Amino acid sequence: MNIIIIEDEKPAARLLQRKVEKLGLHVNQMLHSVEESINWFKNNIHPDLIFLDIQLSDGLSFEIFEQIDIKSAVIFTTAYDEYALRAFKLNSIDYLLKPIDEDDLETAISKFKNQFQKSSIASLDFEMIKKMLVNPIDREFKKRFTIKMGQQLKMVAIEEVECFFSENKGTYLHTFDGRDYLLDQTLEQLEIELNPKEFYRVSRKFIIPMKAIKEIQMYSNSRLKVILPTYKEDEVVVSREKVSDFKSWLG
Structure with a gap:
């Protein structure tokens, strides 16, 4: 060789x-x-x-x-x-x-x-x-998202984001006022653009900001369940392999 x-x-x-x-x-x-x-x-x-x-x-x-x-x-x-x-x-x-x-x-x-x-x-x-x-x-992280809605563009500030989630091959932004917006980025791309001190990818489906965590509950198979203020469509569960790192992220 x-x-x-x-x-x-x-x-x-x-x-x-x-x-x-x-x-x-x-x-x-x-x-x-x-x-x-x-x-x-x-x-x-x-x-x-x-x-x-x-x-x-x-x-x-x-x-x-x-x-x-x-x-x-x-x-x-x-x-x-x-x-x-x-x-x-x-x-x-x-x-x-x-x-x-x-x-x-x-x-x-x-x-x-x-x-x-x-x-x-x-x-x-x-x-x-x-x-x-x-x-x-030293990095500049994402501060806002420009979202196309029909013939209009809507600006959503990062402070309005309750979570990001993937569904049916699409990636969505969910706001604190309970609205969902389709994004062009994947969750993988969002991980790069978001401040890692403020946002964490808890599973393949969800990225959440620390400030949106309302409650954390024990879940099956040594996992954790995160309760968010308005998102109720699916359970936000921290993958078992991520639990330790998630706790460290929380500080």
């Missing part, structure tokens, strides 16, 4: 190399910048697998893919937090969180060996990923 590592910090690159080779594999090349990587890919056969740091000394590694049609599977290595990692989960990208754990590394390589599927780099939404990598403190 032909493997390369792209990492701007040389000690980190050598450490990852040792961990990879400890698993019986060989790292064929180590690169340390966007510019060096672009030049290398122009003149060499692309490897089977790339371990790729996101933030390189001369820019984001995504710039490599914007200039070169990479013919390799990619596992990103990153020190970014859980919020930023939503970008990778939404795009089904494999990643390893720094400092890289040897067991996680072995799992990622085993997955690559078993599936041997090329990452669809060309189809990735790089702009969306870049936005997700911005520190939430």
Whole structure:
């Protein structure tokens, strides 16, 4: 298997190399910048697998893919937090969180060996990923929604939102005065646009703001049920795997 590592910090690159080779594999090349990587890919056969740091000394590694049609599977290595990692989960990208754990590394390589599927780099939404990598403190979040109603446009401020929900392949905004409005975005896209300190995706169907929580009840199978002021169409249930994170979000 032909493997390369792209990492701007040389000690980190050598450490990852040792961990990879400890698993019986060989790292064929180590690169340390966007510019060096672009030049290398122009003149060499692309490897089977790339371990790729996101933030390189001369820019984001995504710039490599914007200039070169990479013919390799990619596992990103990153020190970014859980919020930023939503970008990778939404795009089904494999990643390893720094400092890289040897067991996680072995799992990622085993997955690559078993599936041997090329990452669809060309189809990735790089702009969306870049936005997700911005520190939430520095970001501008959605303040209002412009909704088309017949021949008119209606503005709904973020403060009016009681919840967002999906139904019959559509995404809706529900307001505190009990009205529903169809949106163009998916819940996945809304997760990126909303302030994570104020909004939480409790399940595949619902995103709710903290200020709309009227009551929280114990529910079956170790789940939680959230009571909202006016939304009554369906039960707003926190998925079991999200309960712990939801409680942390509540503070």
